[in-house]
Amino acid sequence: MKWLIFLIILGVSExxxxxxxxxxxxxxxxxxxYIVTTAIGGVFLYMQYPEFKRSMNASKKIGKKFKKQFAGEEYSLSAEQLEKLRPFFFVVRYGVAFALIVIPGVVSDIVGVVMVLPVVISYFINRSIDKAIAKAEAQP
Incomplete structure (x- = not known):
């Protein structure tokens, strides 16, 4: 629901x-x-590409390990397992930033560039993992 509201606000502001x-x-x-802001966004994405590639490989390995471990069972991840999902969160954030930068528009390019800044990425990844850990610990 939050993403839908975000997209509506982004579209209207655009x-x-x-x-x-x-x-x-x-x-x-x-x-x-449009061309300049997209080019700037492309440069920022290019600078983060090595981290994206490393995170993508780590996400695949972690995903295969979790898939084998929990095949066919209903499960919830432990706090330690959630900590290992940092590369996955990076890949998702990079993908959303890529989509925003590719979409024509000045506002979407600015939001996409902000999303790939290292400080912003680490803040949101830490926040997402902390929320997931708190939710996992609250479950019986």
């Missing part, structure tokens, strides 16, 4: 910003701005 920028800059400057 339309509002595009309308204002079009009236201020004109069509050709706006297209140029």
């Amino acid at each position: 339309v509002a910003v595009i309308g204002q920028l079009h009236s201020i800059l004109g069509l050709y400057a706006l297209i140029g701005l």
Whole structure:
């Protein structure tokens, strides 16, 4: 539900910003701005690509291990297992940032670039894991 609200707000703000920028800059400057913001986002994604590749390989290995361990059973992950999911959370965040940067628009590019900044990534990954651990510990 939070993601749906986020996408609606992002879409509405994108339309509002595009309308204002079009009236201020004109069509050709706006297209140029799209290209520049997408290129900047691409540079940030490229800089994080080695970490993405490493995290993707680690996620696959962890996923196979968990799949074998819990095949056919209903289960919940322990706090230690949740800590091992950091690479998975990085891969998901990178994928969302990639999608936002590829989508044409200035606001989505800015949000995508912010999502791949190392400080922001570590904050949100730590927050996500802490929430999942608290939820796992609260279950009987």
